[in-house]
Amino acid sequence: MASNISKVDIHVDDAAVSGHDIGAGITADQELPDADSNLERTVMRKIDLWLVGFYSLVYVFRVIDSSNYSNAAIINLENGTGIKKQLGLSPSQWAWTLSIFSYSYMIFEPSNTLAMKVFSPSRWMFVLILGWGISACSSAAAQDFAGMMCVRFAIGLAEAGFYPAVLYHMAFWYKPIEMPQRIAIFYSLGQLSPAVSGLLAYAIGFMDGLGGLAGWRWLFLIEGLPAIILSAGALWLPDYPETARMLTDEERDFLQDRLEKTAPSGKRGHWDFESLKRLIKDPTFYTFSLYWICHGIGGFGVGTALPTVIYELGFTTTSNSQLMNIALDYCRCE
Template sequence: MASNPDKFPTEDKPIVTMDEKQRHSHDHSSDPEAATTGDQWRHGVDAAHEKRVLRKLDIHLLPFVSLLYLLSFLDRSNIGNARVAGLANDLQLVGLQYNIAAAVFFILYCASEIPSNIALKLLRPSVWIPSIMVAWGIVMTLMSLVKSFEGLVVARIFLGLTEGGLFPGVTFYLSMWYKRSEQSRRVAIFFSAATVAGAFGGILAFGIEKLDGTAGLNGWAWIFLIEGLVTVVIAFIAYWYMYDYPSTAKFLTADEREFVVERLKRDSTDLATHYDKKFVFQALTDWKCWLQVCVYIGVLIPVYAFSLFIPTIINELGYSAANAQLLSTPPYVAGCFFTVLIGIMSDNMKLRGPFVVLCASVAIAGYAILYATPAGHPGTAYAGTVIAACGVFPSIAVVLAWAGGSAGGDVKRGTAIAMTIGIANLGGICSSFIYRTQDAPAFHIGHGTVIGSLLLSIVSSCIAMFTYHRLNKQKEEQCRREGIDHSHAPRFREMGDASPLFRYTI
């Protein structure tokens, strides 16, 4: 086997700084996340071949996992459409009862995420992910039969428990197929399914609502029933359609499987991939992982508030219930477009933090318009919802790619992703209570709370960028001083991102 011409630097070729790497783009060996820029990668495999393999991965992985998340987001957020369709009136919900029903979803949803990602690592993705889908699809279907506030609360609790593992699971799953520098756009495409679900959910609810009274079910009950049954059907297909790992992917040739596995090892500087509880504790005791939780919760509170209340907010602007369902679509379409665009730009520039700050700032502008627009100007306020969507949704994918790319080793990365998503999802409880009926139509408390959470994300991102830049400089200096190169990787195999060979993404 020929030696790798793109190996890590040795003593007579020191690790270069970020500025030097930008001046000499042909030498990216010190950056394990750097994409291939030369004509050769290894074994005579050129960059064109690498692109073909990546395209093959994208075609076989992304459409299906995006569909799974579309169903997940549709099933968790359709309670907002159901409320406008008459759920609150039919179940005689008063006061904060709707808010409580929305909030209880997040309790077990958050608690189940870290155990779910550990189970995903111990079992096969093609078994675990479809199984939890079947479970939440059944719960969603049975929600069509609820007759009281108490029944709705119980159903929402179990929906959160069963849905909890999908989003962190698929995010972790994608990190086992793609290099860190390639993950943001893939997570963006995957998460854009949430915006599609929001757009599609409004149109779907508008149509399904017309079944009101059919077979003795209310229109909102048909929303739950149809969307739940579709989830169950797709889940059974997933048992046969999902692929587990690159090393066993049947759609790749033997040489392509070896190529994908090898490039992932190189990207992770050959860090540990086996399960050991110490890797879980590495994540739980790493303050940088908790910092990523702060970044994520700052953008997640607005996302959940948006999905749960946007039909209500638009309805309170003076539009009819039916028109509010339809008008909830354009903000999601705009959010979808910018989610994919920002994800691609983030990967191309190999930057995360600056894009989080940018997106959060755009969202603040949108919510400031909503906050400041007086009654009687629905068009201006509606424009604020579109601008807000263009900021909050794109930030999610970038933050998750950042969190996953900042943790070294499979198990620590999976735990860090589950921590970030699971703990930050407790913000969904906050989201459920900030838009109160008595605050309509201005909703100053809700919009103000969202702006505050976005500022938290901006501040946390700035701290993370400063910290990662400083640590990268320290590691580069250590490698120069001690002559550490990729041949020493086995020594640091179980150190995770503390390895001197690991580089954080800014």
Template sequence: MSAHNPSAAEFGKDSPSHLENKDEKLSTHVHEEEVVEAAARGHAATDAHGHSLVHFDPEAEKRLVRKIDLYIVPTVALMYLWCFIDRANIGNARLAGLEKDLGLKGYQYNILLTAFYISYIVFEIPCNLMCKIVGPGKWLPFLTFGFGLFSMLTGFATNFSNAAAIRFLLGMFESGMLPGIAYYMSRWYRKAELGFRLALYIVMAPLAGAFGGLLASGILKLDGIGKVHTWQQLFIVEGIITMGLAIISYFTLTDRPSTARWLSEEEKALAIARVKSENVGTTEVLEKIDTKKVMRGIFNPNTILTSVIFLLDNITVQGLAFFLPTIVATIYPTQTVIQKQLHTVPPYIVGAFFVVLLPFLSWKTRRSLIYFVVSAPLMIIGYAMFLGSTNPQVRYGATFLITSGAFTFGPLCNAQVATNVLTDTARSSAIGTNVMFGNVGGLISTWAFLPFDGPNYPIGNGLNLATSSMVLILSLVLWAYLVYDNRRRDRVDVDATLAGMSDKQIADLDWKHPGHRWHY
């Protein structure tokens, strides 16, 4: 669904109004330029029914979006690439002797993964609220430097205890990256545009799996330096690269359109008005945090259902990150460590293609939940193949289907929660909630593939088959609910409902605003 943009003819140009009071509503009898500028100064950009008061010049919008893409996307994509590498390289290190050198026994490898997810979950929402308070331009580089540091320190771990402590601190710093970047990008893009732009950085997750395997195979060929060797080099080299990226990003990221030195004043006004024109009742792009708006973002039916879907999907996504090298090793047991590392690359490449393709189609068709429904069966078929066959070629082929379906939910779910709240604060808490639920799925994934279950892992694969099936069912339920509720809202008298309310009371309604319609 998309906001209705009235034509330029709907704005009278013979009697411009003078918008002096911030609380004053925009008149529909003003120049379009005045409407854009007034929206940027703190006025609503929609009427009470959610219709945009501005008709934007398509060519000016295209130029602006291209400019934002160029300045924003590459930096956040690289940050997330190394975020995922620094999280998942423990799977590559396991093949290279980490368990033996640290003296890990029984379930201690799984406990190491769990230590990461405990902090990753606990600090998710607080980190995203801090991102709003501090500003993404400073907060995201700070987090990047932190997880780069603790990734490097993992290379100096000598036993299970200090490795677990380092993994806990790594999770604390990484917890704010996925929701923080999603929240940051929601400040810049329209609802329909957002999913594809999220895909352009979330695609770094499967690419990190592919690139991480290639990088690991290259680093493992290096001669050790003193007592530093094999798996230790993975963490040290990759951690240093991450810290260098953090320093660069501190000088390149811009908090929001109004502070972007690379935008003209006209472009800043257009960027702000574009975002506001799709959020009914919104007068400020970056309002102050208040509890009511935080709760609106969390306790939103769309947020809760989407977050449960993301939780179930992440059991697969994070499980692949940590265990795909191990799974590949059981499929090709006679190959060398380097060959096994390289076999993890192709499934991630195919998965990355679908991560970009489906959100791109979502952007162009202005639909989202249909792509939830398309993706889930790919995972279901893949895990059915794992359970139904022990043939190495069949099982390796199944990994391609699984990555193609599972990784697409990253951008799709985050876009779904971001586009169905109206205020900046609610958006921050909604995205934080979604990713927090997703990381609960990651925590579950650390116990999905247990030592006694190998080499075929029927329990782990059966669990993922069940969660994939639930993803499909809940996606259909969410779709049906949003369609039903939009029809219910069509019957509501918007003007009567809002009568007597102040601007603040209207803004505090967020998704409960009667003029709001769910995007699906």
């Protein structure tokens, strides 16, 4: 294949030929010259570090902030300082504080994603990450059923836009054939959260009473803080290939040339309703929606109740239940 490069006709009209013009003369079925291959590796390494690396780290704590409520359900029950007792929650009220998160998720996920077409990705990600970090920490200040309902709704509102917005942002930078590998890495690293969450819940349980705060309040404070810190990093994310400050002019031109002509662009500000119509008419959309609903009922339901189920079997303490939950969490099909 490399020998085909010499047969490509490149017409030089000027003494200076830009990298853009050279790249346009190479067809999709031909290999890149060594210089361009090295440039491509350098560019993709930078993008992977900034986007896949940062978003994967944030995703670990996003999953923790959305799932730590199940750890809080049993923390320090033996000491009489459990969350249900201190907030005076009945079984039905506890169920509502669990489910309200999903309602806000369902309502705001579409609108949060559409906001990416209005605001730059870095600014909108900053708002989302900071929003759920503050809301997660605010759970520690809840004093009753109404207060916990409010903060749980706010967490779902902010977290709803993160996952689809990450995929949308990546579409500006990667070819369609390159997306699955990046998404797999991003999602897989997020599955580290059960180990982190379980270990933190075990350790934080020994902080019960420190500073006059119950263990579950410390749990929400400590596990919500990383999101607030990481939100500042979102401000430095590159928005679009044509405006990326971490790339040189040559790298920006090369990246734009290698992307599909149908790739989204930061310069386009219109709403593509034709794409929405095609989506609604596509039966695959409904097939995967049904699959995800069934997956959520089984997978998320088990995950929410698992620490409580382990503890109520009656053969271990609440702190040990947090540790035992780690192994079982990894055995679940998520």
